[in-house]
Amino acid sequence: MRQTWRWFGPADKVTLWDIRQAGAEGIVTSLYHVPPGQAWSRAGIRKRIGEVERHADGTPSGLTLDVIESIPVSEAIKTAGPEREAHVAAWTESLRNCAAEGIRVICYNFMPVLDWTRTDLKHRRPNGALALRYDLPDFAAFDIHVLARKDAVQDYAPDVLAEAAGRAAGWDEAARDKLAGNILAGLPGSVERWTLDSFRARLASYDGITADALRANMEWFLRRVVPVAEELGLRLCCHPDDPPWALFGLPRIMSTEADCRWLVEVVKSPANGITFCTGSLGARGDNDLAGMVRRLGPHIHFLHLRNVRREGDTVPCSFFEDDHLGGSTDLVAVIRAVVAEQNRRRAAGRADWQIPMRPDHGQEILTDAERVGTPGYPAVGRLKGLAELRGAMMALQAVA
Template sequence: MRMLQTMRWFGPSDPVSLMDIRQAGCTGVVTALHQIPVGDVWPVAAIQERIQLVEAQNDRYSSLHWAVVESLPVHEAIKKGLPERAAYIETYKQSIRNLASCGIKTICYNFMPVLDWSRTNLSYEMPDGSRALRFVLQDFAVFDLCILKRPGAEADYTPALVQSAWDAFAAMSPERIQELSDIVLLGLPGSEEAFTLETFQDLLNDYQHIGDAELRTNLYHFIREVAPVAQEAGVNLCIHPDDPPRPLLGLPRVVSSEADLAQLMAACDVTANGITFCTGSLGIRPDNDLPGMIQRFGHRIHFIHLRATKRDQPDEVWNFHEADHLEGDVDMYAVVKAIVLEQQRRAKSGIGEPSIPMRPDHGHQMLDDLHKKTYPGYSAIGRLRGLAELRGLELGIVRSLAEQVTALPPLLIQQPDEL
């Protein structure tokens, strides 16, 4: 049993077309209704329209289907635990039911306050001339301290980093200052909306009295409300980890480590309360044992993002770039082998979907895509390269495991439970 190969598609305005995704060899599409305001119900008619769009070019040779929703956004009122969250949770439940009625059974979401993933450079040049996404804590501190001028920001950085940030800011051109500000304030993928400095600070102010404990409480309240509805509807919810996995701008992050995931899984112990296993986000932290986490959380992993990040220093967590998919700090061989074994376990037990949806997450801007405007991290050729490498790696592991079994003495082959 192999992973279900997918790519993310941001809808009709995405410069990467459905035909591009089909030609890459994918059968699954990961998409969302970005045009619907956060907090509104996703109507059945709009869901069906997107399904028809995805399936419009299917024929007897190959076909695509809408495999995963990424994402069904969680309203900020839910994250902040405001009184009106009850109404937004009810609309979220209805969207789950509507998606289920249309045959969509995997929903990715995140619980990061205000910002989704954050980077400080969207075109970091690699040695081969391709371009990658990068995060540098000093650059982020420049934005926080010197551009946004967030009250109390100095307390979140060491004195040495505060000084180096101000020194770097003094040497920046106005163009670089604007570029850094635009990158940090970039809207979510698939959205043309970006924040302004004024509105952004207002959003941060709303979290002044929400710390780690409060955000966890609000997350667990949310999942206890919606996961039973998803379970009844036959839908799997899967939370995306924090990216990067550290507090930013005074905002707490509570889905960054194995301990965080264990607490969340225990908060509502049903299969529908699951994980989007993103090796890039989780792999930034050297204390996250990715293959071990797959073994321990395997039955709750409903969606997989495969990418590798590279830290500047082995134990330095906060300066990193997106590496090639089989390089960087993620042991992709061990990760994919753990996934293959989990899928084989599911196939043997008959419990769980044995073919887990996977997409090659992010990708370098390279070759002809260097001359195109695409969503950061979502150009076609870089993801195609990543998918090809991951496809070959998985095939090699599957074949190797099969050969190991056939090479065993007959007595052992007849008694697999004793292996």
């Protein structure tokens, strides 16, 4: 696996020096300032490549831009809005410009409205580390008692409803505002942020859109972009839902192995594949991650390796971001399956036999709190995770 690292551009508190010292070989990034629905220019892509390849003082970084994460898919495409033809044209223009600048792997997601969602961005663990956490009763309390979404009570089990009511009754205004800020943090690295009113308006744009309707809109999108990607020699990889279940009454369609299987079969192409995120998929106890790699391996173009600790056996459930080799997922078994897939690809002569991976998320430890960086993306916590993953990778490759 090629070891990469997510970087949010020159303003990122984690510098290219930090990333290189952590042992990463490549960078995963995006043009975060370009709004969804607008095409990326070759000049903008070339500028970002230059920023990756050289430090601020002009010296070579030794890093390359390996993966774009993400070219955002607009809400108009997801909802079949009137601008979707123009937006998909812009998306394919961005693909052509990325390919012209030598980029080959493009990650994206099809999650309605929000990207990853957490209720606590600094959940303190017994050792003092700070982790991202999704607390189901807190989320339900926000949905029912703060957002006041119509019919929200129908989406939760009775025990969750009772706990949520008790939580909400004990909150003051500051607690409510903090929770709202955590949940409505928008997309990582994006300039977009939400108020309760703007969020309600965005939710309303999905009125009447079922999972089947969202899936139909995704198929429409794939049939237009996958042939272009195949022509350009690109690899598109859809990121799974995080968390992998419906939120705020919004359908989610990339949560299970069956969802991933649908994706790669609805438009069959070597360009149409998966970002295999062990944290997102691992939040469901009914997802067999190592087995998914064995069965879907040829379609995996990018890996997010992280671990969550599920706090219950239900779907949905509460969970927090654990150590990379801790948590509820046997990540060593997953890496073993990935190593086997890479060996199979190499033996078959695939040019893309080496799958890029990045240590996803991480707990804030040691000096991370001093940086006040992007939530979930600390320097030292990810360095620790990458070191653990690298050790597992090297050991498993040696015996493969």
